[in-house]
Amino acid sequence: MSHATFPAGSRPPRTELLDRQHSGVLVVDVQEKLLPLIPFSRRLVDNIRFVLEVARLLRIPVQATEQYPKGLGPTTPELAALLPPRPDKLDFSSCTVPAVVAQFRQQGCRQIVVVGIETHVCVLQTVLDLLAEGFQVHVPVDAVAARFALDHETALRRLERAGAVLTSVETVGFEWLRRAGSPEFKEFSRLVQQRAADLRSS
Secondary structure, three states, X not given: OOOOOOOOOOOOOOOOOOOHHXXXXXXXXXXXXXXXXXXXXXXXHHHHHHHHHHHHHHOOOEEEEEEOHHHHOOEOHHHHOOOOOXXXXXXXXXXXXXXXXHHHHHXXXXXXXXXXEOHHHHHHHHHHHHHHOOOEEEEEHHHXXXXXXXXXXXXXXXXXXXXXXXXXXXXXXXHHHOOOOOOXXXXXXXXXXXXXXXXXXX
């Protein structure tokens, strides 16, 4: 893979804000038999659902994968209802499913928001592969998770060093929206309030 170079004495461009016109979402392996092993899984699902609902509101392309569903079960129904068909895989990286990268390129997505489980396995390997493919990757830390905190936190540090942008689900939504008073802002505000209520009750 070739790497961008910058003239001597210059600085690389700043990390860009998310642009809804060039964004995509990838949901990695949020499956029924994995979720019970994840601490605060209810909050995780609520946060991922928020990202998907905002993506639907703003017509942002979404893809998802499932890791060996015969053994780990399908995607949890709450999210499956918001997702397109989900190819299954045996490799941990979702990028080994050829359609994932190909579809994002065809749709003009150069920024990918990655959510799902587990942070140190399928999420990490997927994000590293997306970075190697030249995408800018944003990882909402409240929409990825692992069974153990050490694995989760270590993976996030590694991803940030590799060039991923660590963020949060609300930050993602507000960056996509960019301004108040837009046609979508009223519905977005409702989603923000609903998420807050869901988190309080979880």
